[in-house]
């Protein structure tokens with residue numbers, strides 16, 4: 001697989017479901033990947049990347065930003081309150097706002113700095129204790145809180161449980177977004193981004209299908 005294969009598959013999935021492929025953003029998830037693979041994607045013209053750890057991203061992206069214009073970085077991993085400032089410095093979009101305290105911290109820093117990344121609220125649609133995200137029941141209230149704080153809230157994000165049909169989770173996330181008047185849907189990974197597109201995904205987060213398997217060794 002490669003970047004262009006994934007783009008072709010996104011376009012085909014969009015066409016099958018009567019959607020404009022321009023409404024679907026491909027976030028190339030570069031966490032843990034060797035730098036030469038990430039650089040190859042940059043050389044090929046890709047500019048939108050996802051990372052799940054602030055510290056790892058800090059070591060990698062300032063250097064790439066010096067060499068490549070127009071990089072857009074998305075934080076897709078859990079965010080600790082004490083890393084919010086660093087995350088807001090580095091990332092253009094944060095997909096993982098999942099609690100009121102974090103929303104308040106981001107709002108306070110945004111007021112101080114005059115700058116705030118776009119925000120997605122992460123919903124733990126599978127109700128998994130080991131996973132980040134607010135519960136389904138808390139989602140409407142957290143969305144309302146983000147709005148009351150004036151955060152640039154763009155949509156919702158989820159990571160379905162590995163052992164369940166992802167489409168049900170994507171449909172649920174779309175339903176919660178719809179009733180809250182949100183259009184952004186960050187959902188779909190290497191194994192299920194076409195199903196996510198069928199359910200309305202606006203941001204798919206694809207790592208291993210572009211870069212190869214991650215080597216955590």
Ligand SMILES: *Cc1c(COP(=O)(O)O)cnc(C)c1O
Pocket residue numbers: 029031052076077159188189190191205206207208209
């Ligand atoms: C790692 C990761 C991805 C990409 O996963 P792949 O299966 O490699 O495509 C997507 N979303 C999140 C939140 C991730 O942590």
